[in-house]
Amino acid sequence: MFRTADAVVIGAGVNGASTAYNLVKAGLRKVVLLEKGLIASGGTGRSAAIIRQHYSHPDLVRLVKRSVEIFHHFDDEVGGSPGFVNCGWAFLVPDYVSEGFDRNLEMQRSLGIDTREIDRRQLLEMEPRIDLGGVDRIAWEPGAGYADPHATTAAYAGRFRDRGGRLLSLTPVEGLRVEGGRVAGVRTPRGEISTGVVVNAAGPWAGRVAAWAGVEAPIQVTREEEILMETAEVGGPPRLVFSDMAKAIYYRPHGPSRTLVGRGFPKEYRQVDPDGYERSADADFIRETRDRFLQRFPSFHKALAIDAYTGLYDVTPDWNPILGRVEGVEGFYMCAGFSGHGFKIAPGVGELMAEEIVAGQARAADISRFSLSRFRRGDLIGGAYGGNRA
Ligand SMILES: Cc1cc2nc3c(=O)[nH]c(=O)nc-3n(C[C@H](O)[C@H](O)[C@H](O)COP(=O)(O)OP(=O)(O)OC[C@H]3O[C@@H](n4cnc5c(N)ncnc54)[C@H](O)[C@@H]3O)c2cc1C
Known part of the structure; x- marks a missing residue:
């Protein structure tokens, strides 16, 4: 078990696995992906995994367009097969x-x-x-089409491990250590991992994980x-x-x-x-x-x-995910609240999260549009159809 890590990702659904993979690909050396059950045992494992690009918001379209490119060329881009x-x-x-x-x-x-x-x-x-x-x-x-959510997650987790990432299944995070407004570590039954970067990709449990950092995430x-x-x-x-x-x-x-x-x-x-x-x-x-x-x-x-x-489903008030850094807790990143449409965008989300964390600034889409603070500002993302059709 690592005692220290450059980053810890909580949750090995498709978004946690994609983010962890992209973090090591972007150059972080010690990345730990912690999963309380088995990979894809949350929303991902039940997903219909339908992949289409018809969204109402341009930043979602950018994310899904890149994701579809990856699904089409998965073996070259990532390695393995998502069953697309x-x-x-x-x-x-x-x-x-x-x-x-x-x-x-x-x-x-x-x-x-x-x-x-x-x-x-x-x-x-x-x-x-x-x-x-x-x-x-x-x-x-x-x-468009559909993929196999287990195969996709397994491929990301596999390539993450191939690049030196550490996946610990059956290992729940039980709490976070936050000191002086900064993330300092995560607690597990196998001991604590000290880290300055925590990604909350805990899907339906993400509200609880956020609460450990003193953050209120509006996820039903x-x-x-x-x-x-x-x-x-x-x-x-x-x-x-x-x-x-x-x-x-x-x-x-x-x-x-x-x-x-x-x-x-x-x-x-x-x-x-x-x-x-x-x-x-x-x-x-x-x-x-x-x-x-x-x-x-x-x-x-x-x-x-x-x-x-x-x-x-992990549903936010505007049926769109919460991505990126969280004001007030340095090193704490949200990657959750996918509101019933987070499979198809996961490849792009992983790249975006890695850009934000490693390079300090996401470029592929305007990640600030998906910030947690949009709910406090009342700046919700609109959609033409309602619900997870977004
Ligand atoms: C029935 C259904 C149909 C869907 N159909 C589609 C579709 O057609 N197209 C589409 O794009 N999307 C669809 N979705 C939505 C999509 O599947 C999800 O948005 C996406 O899979 C969420 O992935 P995730 O990685 O964010 O979360 P999850 O898959 O929920 O993963 C979160 C992981 O975190 C782990 N975890 C939680 N707490 C802890 C902790 N404390 N410590 C360690 N691990 C923890 C959980 O065990 C879980 O494995 C569907 C969802 C469902 C349920």
Whole structure:
């Protein structure tokens, strides 16, 4: 066990692992990544891991654009495979969001994203089995898809270790030492590690970790359910990834035969304690989500739900992450509050965090836009659609 470190990252979800990897890549020698359970055992392990670039804020678009570049060339950029499947993404929107939709497409294209509006006929050529009732407009992103959240996190953690980083799983951080307004160390059951840099990437537990530093982070934890359908005998899963705002669901292929379905905004979000929540999905959720999906794919009516489970979101007041240094506690950095959309941006987030910590100034995007202090200033980040669609 290291007794001292240049930096300690708390939490080996995809964002902690990506940040730890980028810290050693940027030149820090002794970086420790501490995980209370196993890697990807928080929100990451349950993620639908949908990767699309349709965001409302230019700095999020910059982050996700860089991330998608990395997902496409992961073996060259990082090393290993994130299980990325580039099947494309369609966004089905109802008529009441048209204005934000136009604005977003224009802004995304101005930042170099390959995206456009397509009509029903063009979508039906790609996926003829879908019923487009209630859909007003459709955005299409050919470079999008989904990845494997465990494989992505494992690849980052693996390359972190290859470069000399130290990963300690099953090692909870139990407290922080802060002296004279500076971070000085972290306490674990295996002893204390002295360090001047702590990154809080503890996902749903990040509010607690922040409190140890005397910092209030406005993060609520909500329970999110998903179902898995066996779609082998109905012609196979949808051929692309869909975010279906018109039905408030999302669905994507899960391997060659199965379909993953979850509920998206608008919906009711239930707050829970991350250490004590109902882990199985509710019967009502399973019925309603399956019904909504089958309304879209009527020919799938014989498909059976074969699994259903829950995961956790760490949600901030404006549904966007808290990134970067924290005023008043030197050396304490937030990398949390990803609000249900933090998988797809993790590769870019890791680079941004490393720039901020090692070079002293993030360059890839305006990290100050994601600062904790935005909540105190009332300078929240707006989004065209609400919730984690951001
Ligand atoms: C059902 C579901 C579907 C989703 N779908 C998508 C999607 O399609 N696309 C997308 O982009 N995002 C999606 N997300 C969101 C995305 O998965 C998360 O935002 C992202 O994975 C969060 O990663 P993280 O590393 O920030 O946090 P987490 O994965 O939650 O990791 C935090 C880690 O910190 C550890 N930890 C906590 N406290 C301590 C401590 N004291 N000491 C040591 N370790 C600690 C935890 O054990 C955990 O492993 C989804 C999330 C869920 C739940």
